[in-house]
Amino acid sequence: VTWTLYLPLVAxxxxxxxxxxxxxxxxxRHATWLLTAAAVALAACSTIALALLAAYAxxxxxxxxxxxxxxxxxxxxxxxxxxAAGVAAALALTGAGGAVTWMxxxxxxxxxxxxxxAARMSATDGIVVLPDADIEAYALPGLPGRxxxxxxxxxxxDNRGRAALxxxxxxxxxxxxxxxxxxxxxxxxxxxxxIPTVHAIDYTVERWADERAAAxxxxxxxxxxxxxxxxxxxxxxxxxxxxxxxxxLGRCYLQSSLLLAGPVPRRVAAMLGxxxxxxxxxxxxxxxLVLFAAVAAVLAARDLHSLLELAEGATE
Amino acid sequence: VAHEASRRSAGTDRAARTPExxxxxGGERRAPGALEAEILAILRLAQAPLSPGQVRDRLPAEPxxxxxxxxxxxxxxxxxxxxxxxxxxxxxxxxxxxLLARQRSGRGFSYAALDDASLAASRMRQALGxxxxxxxxxxxxxxxxxxxxxxxxxQLLTExxxxxxxxxx
Numbered sequence: 001v002t003w004t005l006y007l008p009l010v011a012x013x014x015x016x017x018x019x020x021x022x023x024x025x026x027x028x029r030h031a032t033w034l035l036t037a038a039a040v041a042l043a044a045c046s047t048i049a050l051a052l053l054a055a056y057a058x059x060x061x062x063x064x065x066x067x068x069x070x071x072x073x074x075x076x077x078x079x080x081x082x083x084a085a086g087v088a089a090a091l092a093l094t095g096a097g098g099a100v101t102w103m104x105x106x107x108x109x110x111x112x113x114x115x116x117x118a119a120r121m122s123a124t125d126g127i128v129v130l131p132d133a134d135i136e137a138y139a140l141p142g143l144p145g146r147x148x149x150x151x152x153x154x155x156x157x158d159n160r161g162r163a164a165l166x167x168x169x170x171x172x173x174x175x176x177x178x179x180x181x182x183x184x185x186x187x188x189x190x191x192x193x194x195i196p197t198v199h200a201i202d203y204t205v206e207r208w209a210d211e212r213a214a215a216x217x218x219x220x221x222x223x224x225x226x227x228x229x230x231x232x233x234x235x236x237x238x239x240x241x242x243x244x245x246x247x248x249l250g251r252c253y254l255q256s257s258l259l260l261a262g263p264v265p266r267r268v269a270a271m272l273g274x275x276x277x278x279x280x281x282x283x284x285x286x287x288x289l290v291l292f293a294a295v296a297a298v299l300a301a302r303d304l305h306s307l308l309e310l311a312e313g314a315t316e
Numbered sequence: 317v318a319h320e321a322s323r324r325s326a327g328t329d330r331a332a333r334t335p336e337x338x339x340x341x342g343g344e345r346r347a348p349g350a351l352e353a354e355i356l357a358i359l360r361l362a363q364a365p366l367s368p369g370q371v372r373d374r375l376p377a378e379p380x381x382x383x384x385x386x387x388x389x390x391x392x393x394x395x396x397x398x399x400x401x402x403x404x405x406x407x408x409x410x411x412x413x414x415l416l417a418r419q420r421s422g423r424g425f426s427y428a429a430l431d432d433a434s435l436a437a438s439r440m441r442q443a444l445g446x447x448x449x450x451x452x453x454x455x456x457x458x459x460x461x462x463x464x465x466x467x468x469x470x471q472l473l474t475e476x477x478x479x480x481x482x483x484x485x
Contacts, residue, residue, distance in 0.1 A: 110453045131428060133419040137457040152419070165457060172455045182453070205455070221476065228473045231458040235466060262465040264458055268472050 002080045004300035005053055008045035011293035012193040015042055015286070019200035022286060024266070027276040028207035029175075034283055035204060036180045036187075038290050039197045043187035045293040050093040052300050057086020059308070071314035078307045096190045103189035107182045111141060114178075118142025126173075127166065129154065135234040137165055145173035156233055157226065164213045164226045171212035177205040203263050210267055211276070224271035231264045351375075351398075351406055356415060356429055365419060365426040368403040375403070 015038055023031050056079055058064060065072040081089075118140045121128050126147055130136065133152040140146045147169040154162060172178075184201040188194040214223045258269050270276070358374045359366060366374075375398060407427050410416045418425040461469065 107453065114453045131417040131430065133417070133425075138454045140454050168457060169455070177455060178453045209455075225473065225476060227458060228469050228476075231461050232466060232469060232473075234458060235461050257464075257468050261468050262459070262462055264461055265465050265468040265472060268469060272472065272476060 004296040004303065005049055005081065007296040008042070008049035008293045008300075010193075011289060011296075012039075012042045012046055012191045012197070014289055015039065016193055016196035016200075018286070018289075019197040020203075022282055023200040023204045023207070024270070025276075026204075026279045026282055028204045028211055030278065030283065031204040032177075032180050032201060032208055034286055035197055035201050036184050038286055039184050039187040039194050039201070041290045042293055043190040043194060045290075045297040046191045046193075047093070047096060048297045049300060050089045050096065052297075052304055053081055053086055053089030054093055055304060056081040057083055057090065059304075059311075060086075065311075068308075068312075070308060070311035072311075074311040074314040075307065078310065080303075099189040100186055103186055107185060111178065111182065114140050115142045118144070118146045121146050121148075123147075126170070135230060137169060137230070139169040139172040141173065141176070141178045147173070153230065153233075156230070160217065160219070160222055161226045161229075164217050164219075164223050165230075167213035167216040168209045168223070171209035172205070175205075175208060175212075177208065180205055203266070206263060206267055207270060207276075210271055214271060214275075220271045220275070224268045227264065227271070228268045352410060355403070355406055356410065359416065359427060359429040362428070365417075365421070365428040367421060367424060367426045368407050369400060371407065371427075372398055372400060372403040 015035075019035055022035065025031075026034065059068075059070075059075050060072070060079065060083065062072060065075065119142060121140075123146050126144055128146050128148045130148055130150045132150040134150055135153045135156065136148070136150040137153050138148055140148055147166060149165065149169075153165075157165060181198070181202055184194075184198045188198045210223055210227065214220045217223065258266055354375060355371055358371055362374075404424075407416065411418050411425075411427065415430065416427045417430050418427045
């Protein structure tokens with residue numbers, strides 16, 4: 001049955017389509033783990049499916065049939081895959097291998113560089129203050145990691161805002177969030193259909209850190225205003241007329257705009273709402289998708305195996 | 317001490333002539349990187365951030381006093397102070413390279429040399445790239461905003477300010 005070969009290939013697209021709504025609803029820590037694990041599992045399943053498709057095409061080659069001592073006629077009759085599809089799969093497999101290698105090297109190099117630089121920095125309590133008027137704050141992974149904040153940004157915040165900022169960045173470091181984003185990128189290198197899932201994971205990681213900051217400062221509004229104000233300060237000022245227009249359009253417009261908005265407004269809106277709850281049903285749906293793909297990949301592998309056995313039997 | 321001397325010579329010179337806009341890097345007498353190094357040295361010695369004008373005043377005039385003395389004919393024309401725009405250009409180049417920090421002062425910026433830790437941080441920011449870069453492992457507090465997002469964000473914050481007693485959280 002050919003669907004077992006193709007289902008693992010399209011499952012990543014289904015995950016990617018669902019990733020953004022999932023990221024908005026599931027508690028961020030769970031969402032990060034779930035999406036990352038699902039991305040890796042689906043990347044593996046789709047790679048297996050590509051390998052099987054390529055193997056079917058390769059098995060038709062007379063040379064292999066002679067070497068493997070199986071009947072080419074049986075092979076050809078039972079083969080569910082066209083040669084074109086097999087060749088395309090082989091090419092895609094090669095491309096995926098190259099892309100994963102390339103991405104792995106890039107991320108590994110960047111991570112090592114980050115560790116090296118973090119180790120060289122002299123910091124107080126893990127915080128490096130950069131004398132700079134620009135608005136800048138980031139977490140630098142390392143052993144230990146560093147939080148880098150510009151004086152320009154610190155000047156814009158009161159103590160509570162600073163606490164929220166530091167709590168957010170240290171949540172990135174203690175949660176090793178860069179590992180999730182790196183692993184997700186590797187999965188997407190293997191199957192580009194997973195790219196929207198990577199963006200969703202980038203978002204859930206930020207939300208995870210936001211929720212940690214809210215838990216530590218016990219003030220969701222504080223975290224919301226801190227994110228919002230800093231984001232607006234980081235960019236050039238723009239006319240304020242737009243606010244009035246939006247104010248007239250009201251809440252309904254706001255809610256629908258958020259569906260298409262970038263990560264920062266969605267983070268602020270999420271902090272203004274109630275704390276996220278576990279969403280067992282959504283997690284179950286996502287897990288089911290992965291299970292389907294995995295089962296399909298296993299079935300497809302078994303199909304190829306039994307066909308080969310059949311073909312081997314026919315020569316005796 | 318050297319700066320005191322150079323400032324004096326620059327001060328007397330400034331009264332005598334107006335700076336030329338095209339006087340990049342002090343003409344052919346200074347090597348290309350030398351002026352950057354001199355400016356960096358001045359900023360490292362300074363206790364407080366300096367404006368480009370203050371830096372220019374501390375730069376020695378060209379050419380050096382020893383050379384001047386050998387040729388009296390040249391002395392009348394040669395001591396050139398760098399133009400303000402040259403100093404601004406070089407200092408913003410140093411800032412772009414991540415070697416200087418700057419802060420607003422009045423209509424322009426004043427600059428300070430970074431200490432080693434900050435220098436490392438600044439270089440790293442450039443080396444590790446932006447959030448759209450796949451090789452970026454650092455996590456910024458906020459990502460870039462589109463115009464639409466900024467508008468939406470203002471709306472959210474306005475609502476937050478006005479709705480302190482409202483239906484939220």
